[in-house]
Amino acid sequence: MSGALLRSPSLRRPPLRLSAFPSRPLASASPAAIRAALAHPSVRLVDLRRADASEEIGGRFATCDGALSAVWDGERLTHADVLPADRSTPLLLFCRSGRRAAAAAAFLRREGYARALCGGGPADAAAWEAYGTRRREYELRGLRQLLDPASHTLSYLLCDARSGEALLLDPVAPHAARDVGAAAAAGVRVTHAVNTHVHADHLSGSAELKRRVAGVASVLSAESGGAADVRLRAGDVLTWGGGARTLRALATPGHTAGCLSFYDEAMQAVFTGDALLIEGCGRTDFQGGDARRLYESVHRELFTLPPETLVFPAHDYKGRSYSTVGRERESNPRLTLPVEEFVELMANLRLPRPAMMDEVVPRNLRCGE
Ligand SMILES: N[C@@H](CCC(=O)N[C@@H](CSS)C(=O)NCC(=O)O)C(=O)O
Numbered sequence: 001m002s003g004a005l006l007r008s009p010s011l012r013r014p015p016l017r018l019s020a021f022p023s024r025p026l027a028s029a030s031p032a033a034i035r036a037a038l039a040h041p042s043v044r045l046v047d048l049r050r051a052d053a054s055e056e057i058g059g060r061f062a063t064c065d066g067a068l069s070a071v072w073d074g075e076r077l078t079h080a081d082v083l084p085a086d087r088s089t090p091l092l093l094f095c096r097s098g099r100r101a102a103a104a105a106a107f108l109r110r111e112g113y114a115r116a117l118c119g120g121g122p123a124d125a126a127a128w129e130a131y132g133t134r135r136r137e138y139e140l141r142g143l144r145q146l147l148d149p150a151s152h153t154l155s156y157l158l159c160d161a162r163s164g165e166a167l168l169l170d171p172v173a174p175h176a177a178r179d180v181g182a183a184a185a186a187g188v189r190v191t192h193a194v195n196t197h198v199h200a201d202h203l204s205g206s207a208e209l210k211r212r213v214a215g216v217a218s219v220l221s222a223e224s225g226g227a228a229d230v231r232l233r234a235g236d237v238l239t240w241g242g243g244a245r246t247l248r249a250l251a252t253p254g255h256t257a258g259c260l261s262f263y264d265e266a267m268q269a270v271f272t273g274d275a276l277l278i279e280g281c282g283r284t285d286f287q288g289g290d291a292r293r294l295y296e297s298v299h300r301e302l303f304t305l306p307p308e309t310l311v312f313p314a315h316d317y318k319g320r321s322y323s324t325v326g327r328e329r330e331s332n333p334r335l336t337l338p339v340e341e342f343v344e345l346m347a348n349l350r351l352p353r354p355a356m357m358d359e360v361v362p363r364n365l366r367c368g369e
Pocket residue numbers: 151199200201274280281282283284315351352353354355356
């Protein structure tokens with residue numbers, strides 16, 4: 001059977017019951033219905049976009065406080081388990097214009113989320129207005145989020161159009177050509193390949209980028225014990241983009257001994273490596289890992305940032321794109337535990353060792369050489 005036939009909705013799904021849907025199933029809810037949903041104490045907001053400059057309108061990425069990140073692949077939510085298990089929870093879905101949200105809301109209603117509503121998006125001014133004070137705007141300043149599906153690593157291309165420079169955070173070796181191409185497409189050239197830590201699950205792309213682009217500097221923390229062109233310490237500020245752009249290194253050890261997070265205050269964003277993940281955190285069972293240290297450093301360095309700060313982790317295993325400091329501080333299921341319970345939980349995760357660890361850690365101590 002052809003792929004097209006296999007994907008045909010009519011063959012895989014029961015026929016639609018129109019009575020189960022709003023009268024305009026592929027339109028956004030009315031502003032009044034959006035306001036009513038927002039007033040519900042257990043409503044969950046779901047953003048179906050990647051936090052990526054391609055989703056900006058007029059140079060601004062607009063979103064809503066507390067929104068969950070989820071992925072709509074055109075047919076389904078790729079990881080439905082990011083949603084609340086209780087299917088009676090009211091869900092207000094949004095994207096850029098409301099198109100993806102409308103299709104996803106209809107899908108979720110079929111899946112039993114009877115109160116899933118399409119809440120439009122920032123390109124639908126009437127619907128977006130209804131979100132009132134929950135709306136928030138960011139300048140992503142040319143950010144591109146790039147995924148390695150094999151290791152679920154999220155790399156970040158930060159572009160500075162004015163200087164023509166770009167910085168790559170946590171590049172993955174097999175994707176060096178893609179990353180250089182993404183920079184070229186944005187009209188910029190990579191100058192820095194920054195590693196939040198010595199990764200254990202994939203080979204750092206820093207060395208491969210250096211081979212492909214003259215003048216790239218690899219960056220790693222000094223505390224990691226590794227070698228790099230630039231070795232940073234906590235509190236150091238990495239300046240790039242012709243001097244116009246900065247990343248402040250925050251010490252967030254505990255997943256490994258030398259983990260740094262990078263704060264871009266102008267972007268209102270923090271790149272957390274494997275220290276803070278969306279609704280999770282990095283494991284602490286190798287490379288100088290220490291659960292208590294992780295807990296304390298995340299609470300001290302990250303949870304004290306402004307709550308609206310966007311959180312960009314180096315991994316997500318459920319396809320999510322971003323979170324915020326406020327959301328993680330309030331509801332991260334691990335890091336909201338009392339410290340002793342957190343330490344015990346982390347000691348009992350029983351995760352398998354990353355398959356490539358023995359091969360990649362020695363090389364990542366040299367930024368992938
Ligand atoms: N299965 C993967 C490794 C998965 C894993 O261990 N992820 C790490 C980050 S990469 S070292 C982690 O900290 N996970 C936390 C968690 O709760 O999952 C592989 O084989 O490479």
